[in-house]
Amino acid sequence: MAEQIAQEAHYAATVLKTLSNEERSQALEEIRLGLINAKKEILEANERDLEAARASQTSAALIKRLDLSKNDKFDSMCDGIKEVADLEDPLNKVTLARELDEGLDLYRITCPVGVLLVIFESRPEVIANITALAIKSGNAAVLKGGRESLGTFKAMANVINKVLKGKTKVPGDAIKLIATHSEVSDLLKQDQYIDLVIPRGSNKLVRAIKDQTKIPVLGHASGICSIYVDEFADPAKASRIVVDAKTNYPAGCNAVETLLVNEKILGAKIYEDLLKALVSAGVTLHMTAQLLDSVPGNLKSTYPDKFVAAKDSDFRGEFLSLDLAVKAVADVSEAVKHINTHSSKHTDAIITENEPHAQVFLNGVDSSGVYWNCSTRFADGFRYGFGTEVGISTNKIHARGPVGLEGLVCYYYQLRGHGQIVGDYVGGGGHRKFTHRELDPKKVKLD
């Protein structure tokens, strides 16, 4: 069953990749209109899901994520489809053009990755979002939602499938909606047909998926972000940035989890101000023994439960709460070393007015985002100006950091000749030499 689903999506992908940007964007517009027309049924299905969730003592946070009727969530979801449709076409861009010999031209051209498997939890609007991203980028997608949103999911799936089949050139199988839970582990085995897995949900979900599949996974299992406050930090910037990075949205993967301070500032006003800013913002500081001793007495007595002893594991995991692990380092090099050893390669920042120190940090830290004098919370596709966000990747290949549509795209080579054979050329048995002359990719006409 899983194999058949994956295979059908694979065939659909080979058709979808040949459609023009207009045809793909037009399909998104039809989906948007179809969803708007079916708003009543979808919200009724959503209300039934919500009732079932409330009856089964589901957490308030999950119920909030599940609820599609609140504020303008439904309309925003539909607007989001149009925003994706209006993005620049990521496909068929010529990124390299080279004459290998007279009448033998090589082009490198962007193309879809193929088939995406998207696994998400309770937020039903992800269906619309990922459908839009997949079709816009020419990828087929197999979508698997959470159990709680099953009714909403089915109602939206009906609309999307009916619209695709009736009103667009996109094959119906290009978006496959899986309503049962049993198939996930089988789908994760279909590496012959599925090219990329995108988990949208908790870190636990991502980790579980990464452990189960050989298919590449675009995502991050955790966001262990650090900020290093250098001895040349501006005091006001340090306090503002660290407080923002910790408290703006503590559950975010780009929230700071570890604070590294240069030991030269221990006891100085900048250090005291920084601690005060954090604890007065409600943050509990998990400090090494060395640092616990260095907390000024007046602070300790005013905020008695905000200074606690750190465990080793505090520097190796996420709090996702108003907690922060704090440690002193001798210099910027030690900060870099700590981060490269402990971080999850997500986003790390230095606060300093000293440019050489900043350079050591920017060059040395091996994370997808390396920041100077700004909050780690900026690590986000919308803030980066990508127009959308497929996910934040802590992988080391293909796509890193906040990933927009370009993460769903790869490339292939076209070689256009006039009967050339390798046997005529040097290295293949002949004497003809390659010209290897660069051409202007912008001037290539593909059709």
Next chain:
Amino acid sequence: MAEQIAQEAHYAATVLKTLSNEERSQALEEIRLGLINAKKEILEANERDLEAARASQTSAALIKRLDLSKNDKFDSMCDGIKEVADLEDPLNKVTLARELDEGLDLYRITCPVGVLLVIFESRPEVIANITALAIKSGNAAVLKGGRESLGTFKAMANVINKVLKGKTKVPGDAIKLIATHSEVSDLLKQDQYIDLVIPRGSNKLVRAIKDQTKIPVLGHASGICSIYVDEFADPAKASRIVVDAKTNYPAGCNAVETLLVNEKILGAKIYEDLLKALVSAGVTLHMTAQLLDSVPGNLKSTYPDKFVAAKDSDFRGEFLSLDLAVKAVADVSEAVKHINTHSSKHTDAIITENEPHAQVFLNGVDSSGVYWNCSTRFADGFRYGFGTEVGISTNKIHARGPVGLEGLVCYYYQLRGHGQIVGDYVGGGGHRKFTHRELDPKKVKLD
């Protein structure tokens, strides 16, 4: 043990990535000189490996690959290091520059992938080649060679390690040479420290490695390449190209394995000429029942053992010999469908003078190389003008087709601010808007 090796390479990578292009290229020059100075010892060790191989009835092909003394193989190997050193620096290229707000600039910058695990078989010159590629691209590498070349391997490893430690800024652990066989499977488990596996050897080796690891593998497990001869093919081009693609180097992954012919040409002169060209070049044609019947009687009597019945599996695997599976298709769309179902997404070609047919093929085939009127054998990093070849990838993400240095490179984001926090901006709780103004990447000064 494997974990320690991988961890040490990981730390070395974090140092190596901070070195300048000059420092990396200088290290390659020192290695080149070191190998030239040690030519005598290395060739003596190689001779001992060869003697052992001959004594153990090793195949002639393997002995040929193992032999470093023949022709100018040793000198070519050393020249190759200089060629890699002279390539353009793949690192620290700014590929995107965007002002997010006044004084808050985002740069996307190329960087090394991290730690490579390179597993190769008998050819000892791969050590020099991959050491050069890794250091030039700022990656640490763990190298595991075949048992047959162990002595040569150790002699070269001694030189490389001594040179790195004594004469360069590259940490000695950046190139780790593994001389025993036991550690491979353990190394393949070190996905925490190893970022990319590059197998250099037989398809069997690649497949075995892909089955054993969760680390991304850059390579191709097979090259099932097809050529489709359209009804509008030029007869001379068709024969020349198919014969070249099959016979120029039948063991190559870019050799053609399947010939698809438009059924309209069955019985025509172009078809007869094509068959004749192939069988007279020594190729055995494995034909479907329909095609076996269509072979002209005079050809069959002249070449009685060159026309045989095809099995289904002939269209799903590699011959790597002077054998070719042949099948008729109704039109270019059926050819595309056959290829997308059976090929290994390596390289496929159409022979036609009809541009609309060529377009259907070029747009529809989902392979890393899609060719028009030229031989599949052009799929090669040197022929593409990359100056080197790390491998040929049939993956769908990161790098596809012949891969040069750029396959060893990814990117990260730098964000340089002046104290900005997310809480001030729309979406983060504030009212400030992002400017998202494109900057010229060429004008960015990183240091």
